[in-house]
Amino acid sequence: MAASLWKNILGPRLYRVISHGQTRSHDYQPNALEHYSDNIIKIVSFCWSFSYYTSPIIATYLYRKSYFTIVGLLSASKFASTILIVLCGAYFIRGVGRFGNAEYCAFLSLLDQVKNTNTIEQRRRIQHYDFEFSHWPVDFRWDEVSGDFSKPLITSSKSAPQGLLQTVIALPCTLLTNVVIGTVGRRLVYPGSTGLLGAAVWPALLEGRGKLLEKDNGTRAKLLARDGNEIDTMFLDRRGRPNSYNGHKLVICCEGNAGFYEVGCMVTPNEGGYSVLGWNHPGFAGSTGIPYPENEANAVDVVVQYALNRLGFHLEDIVLFAWSIGGFSATLAAERYPDIGAVVLDATFDDIVPLAIAKMPETLMGIIVRTLREHMNLNVASNLCRYNGPVRIIRxxxxxxxxxxxxxxxxxxxxxxxxxxxxxxxxxxxxxxxxxxxxxxxxxxxxxxxxxxxxxxxxxxxxxxxxxxxxxxxxxxxxxxxxxxxxxxxxxxxxxxxxxxxxxxxxxxATHCSPLPSHMFxxxxxxxxxxxxxxxxxx
Structure with missing residues (x-):
């Protein structure tokens, strides 16, 4: 009993049950104990995320209020201890509530079976539940297929190696660019990776994913990329369906910098009758990691490998469809897989640097250009020019x-x-x-x-x-x-x-964020x- 209670305490959140057998689709209904304790955990988590992004302001306020003294630190530690005790109590009460919920216990039992034995039938049954993706078992690994893994992935270019003297001279600028990209830089380039935006769009993501799973019979999968990041994907199989003349072709969708497959560009090829594979950037929704160019390359590579080796499509039948900044990921894949069928780029740019220069203050131009070239060198045109297949640019x-x-x-x-x-x-x-x-x-x-x-x-x-x-x-x-x-x-x-x-x-x-009609794909x-x-x- 203690072991079972512990599993319920640490178990994933269950969001929705998908129709199967005699069970109709419905939102998971937690009992009162689980509901209120989970709300406490969510509030604490949100406050932590908010304080992280506003830490410079909070630190300044605490300094002015003398919280960096011995007495102040003792007061702060008491406050933190109180929050920690409340949080631990909330986790325990939530576990007790789940332990008394038959539906959650049945789900948790199935999840344990999948993790332990991992049969095809168990994987099919786990698709009937929409739950916290960090607990989802891995469906495909980057190294599952034989090949030459010594070949490095193609990523954005880096500066040429410098001598010792040049390195020392450039050290202040290097440190500054690392700070800029690690704090505000990457979040401005990929705002979808921030916890605050993720929390804001979470209800829409949950609803969108539910439609893909229920209405379109989607299959969700977790892919493990070369760098260890877990990539959240959704596959809509239209092969062999009535009136799906394009079902034999797979469209891999690459979303924008604040886009998610749940509410993104998958709808366009899906309405056109194509088979569709959507995925979220590293750090977006269920995917883990940070969307640096190297991680983007690893992510889109394992997505293509999954399409080839698990879903059974051929390269010539795969179309890469990208919206906005997703063009960088799509062209990386096109460069690495030159025999891929086609590339369709919607509202995509050639290089991120000219856009950043136009949008940012002129006084910051030097540090912006250096930071982007060193850490976020999203040169779409350079990648695209190394692909010789068919290309469509939608402007x-x-x-x-x-x-x-x-x-x-x-x-x-x-x-x-x-x-x-x-x-x-x-x-x-x-x-x-x-x-x-x-x-x-x-x-x-x-x-x-x-x-x-x-x-x-x-x-x-x-x-x-x-x-x-x-x-x-x-x-x-x-x-x-x-x-x-x-x-x-x-x-x-x-x-x-x-x-x-x-x-x-x-x-x-149309404007940048208007949905692309299927007849224009x-x-x-x-x-x-x-x-x-x-x-x-x-x-």
């Missing part, structure tokens, strides 16, 4: 987040720079300085009508552009980079560049589709 014409101007406009949207850098890598002879200037002006058009008029004024003939590409591919290769354009005159280069822009780019008249154009054996004319 939001009213985006207020990834623009560098004071007010939203298409000219300063960093999605333009992402597209130009991609085209420069793929068509280096075509994208010279004059053509880049023409493309930038084309992308700066305020609306679709203006873009159409510029397209018409440039006398772009789609059929002629297609023939030029087919001719080059048949005579040379369809593998990037394509050296097409070195023998073309300026107007012809402009025509071909405008044609290619329209192949890669899809405009969506269109798989990218593939240049290999231009291959043909017969070529009649060229541009």
């Amino acid at each position: 939001r014409t009213k985006d207020e987040v990834i623009t560098t101007s004071e007010f939203p406009d298409t000219a300063s949207n960093r999605g333009n720079d992402l597209l130009i850098k991609l085209m420069k890598c793929r068509y280096p002879q075509l994208m010279d300085e004059d053509t880049i200037a023409d493309v930038r002006q084309f992308l700066s058009a305020p609306d679709q009508l203006t873009m159409l008029s510029m397209y018409t004024a440039a006398e772009v003939e789609d059929s002629e552009c297609q023939r030029a590409l087919k001719k080059y591919i048949n005579e040379h290769t369809a593998t990037y980079p394509l050296n097409i354009g070195n023998d073309l005159v300026v107007p012809t280069k402009r025509q071909l560049a405008f044609y290619l822009v329209c192949k890669y780019l899809l405009d969506f008249e 269109i798989l990218p154009w593939d240049i290999r589709e231009e291959e043909d054996t017969e070529v009649e004319t060229t541009i």
Whole structure:
């Protein structure tokens, strides 16, 4: 009995029971003892989290009130001891309450069985419960499959090693950047990893996850990444379902810096009939860790491995779909797995540094740039340029987040720079300085009508552009980079560049956080589709 009571004291919170057999879906109903004691634990936890983030203010107040003296420290220790006694009592009472709840005891018994024997049937049954994810058993490990694990994961670049003298001289700046990124920096870049935001959106996450589990028959899983972080995932399998013609393709969704799979971009491909795999960044909701670039690389790597080796999809049938800062994670995966089917980037930027410079005070520019380059070098364009597969860039014409101007406009949207850098890598002879200037002006058009008029004024003939590409591919290769354009005159280069822009780019008249409609989730154009054996004319 004592052992069972101890397990109830340390057991996970149970949130919801999913329908199975004769049991209908319902929220878990704790008895009075568990309910009130758990509220005390939540209040103490929230106060601790709040005091952590406001610690400089609290420390200043305590100093002014003389709490850093012997007498003050004794008073503070008495207060802390009282809180600790209350917290221990709350945990004990909560355990007693759970011990008297038959539903919780049945759940805890099943969880013990899964941890001890871990059969397929037990794993299927544990899916009927939504509970605290830290207690969820690991479903897939990064090292479960054979392979060359000595190969390092591709991450953001670091500064080149320096000599001893340079290291000593740079030591103050290095220490300052470490403090900045460890305190406010990473929380500004990835606010979804903060406990306060997590607590604020928790009811929405719980509701969203319930819909995915119940309405869409989702399968939740815990993946163990190479760095030891646990990644929370949700899989919606549409293979073999009626009217799910796209179910054989898997869309892996990479969320934004305050996005969660429970309420994020999974809904778009799901409504389009695709199989979908969502995951949360390290430190977001059920996932553990801190969302540094290295951890992001490890997380998205184990997600792809899970899709290949546990869910049974092939690389060519996987599409990486990313929103906002999720483009960094998606392009890391595309770089590491070059045979992956396609990449779709929605409201994504090319590089985080220009955005930070535009949003932050000019006096802090030096330390901001150094901090980001050293610790959060989210260079999406650099990763994307090392992927040779099909790419779609969705640009939001009213985006207020990834623009560098004071007010939203298409000219300063960093999605333009992402597209130009991609085209420069793929068509280096075509994208010279004059053509880049023409493309930038084309992308700066305020609306679709203006873009159409510029397209018409440039006398772009789609059929002629297609023939030029087919001719080059048949005579040379369809593998990037394509050296097409070195023998073309300026107007012809402009025509071909405008044609290619329209192949890669899809405009969506919306703000940054507006949900993407499923009809706008269109798989990218593939240049290999231009291959043909017969070529009649060229541009």
